[in-house]
Amino acid sequence: MMINEETRRTIKAYLGGFIQGLIEHHCFESRHTMTTREASAVYASFEECARLIALQTYDVAERGYKASGNMPTAAAAKIEEIVSRINEGQTPDFPALIAEVLQVSDEEWVERPAIADLYLKDRISHEYFFEIKSPRPNKGQCLEVAERLLRIHAIKQKNRPQVNAYFAMAYNPYGTRLEDYRHSFSLQYLDMQNEVLLGADFWELIGGEGTYEELLEIYQEVGREKGKAMIDALAFGF
Secondary structure (H helix, E strand, O other): OOOOHHHHHHHHHHHHHHHHHHHHHHOHHHHOOOOHHHHHHHHHHHHHHHHHHHOOOOOEEEEEEEOOEEEEHHHHHHHHHHHHHHHOOOOOOHHHHHHHHHHOOOOOEEEEOOEEEEEEEOOOOOEEEEEEEOOOOOHHHHHHHHHHHHHHHHHHOOOOOOEEEEEEEOOOOOOOOHHHOOOHHHHHHOOOOOOEEEOHHHHHHHHOOOHHHHHHHHHHHHHHHHOHHHHHHHOOOO
16 A cells, blocks of 8 residues: 555645745745744654555554553653663663563552654554654754653553554655664664664555655655745755
8 A cells, every 4th residue: 555646635735735834934935944943844744744644544543642641660760771871872772672661560650741743553453653853863862762662662561563662754864775874863872773764664664665755756746836946845855
């Protein structure tokens, strides 16, 4: 399953309106640069495109999903310890870290907040939680994302494949393959193989093989209508 014609039309209409809104409300067209607020809006546009594509095959697809809940107090402490270890230089092995968090138990439980940028649930009740952020995060953002992803597993008290929490990067600014990626903070503080979905890997989990290329085609179509310079800035390249 890739992007069907109805979803293609919906995404194209959404992107056209989104870009027109930037032009009218933020004067982007005259500046050719983006403020932090506008950059955040662009990542929100990736979230919406992903949600629309996921609606083709997933039973549930929601943005800004509240996954807050209770976890063992010992698990909360373990997550803090893990983040501290990564900060101090431990190479993260994300599946092992999830297992480490789930192995601890405690009679006392504590409530912790958790919000996923995008939440999906499939027909066999596997759940997916995505943090959709910049492909060039700083050190603090890497550590914060690691904490939030582990927190979701601790709240749900489930491992993969029942619960799947990922840092999703909508595009790879360095090339087409994971091997091309070279942002230093991500490589040092994230498990790129198991914790991160980069570019096509993210979009194909959402919509199947070929989804990334089809989405790029939609952006290019909108770009021909709205102006190539603007769509280059908005779509997978700023």
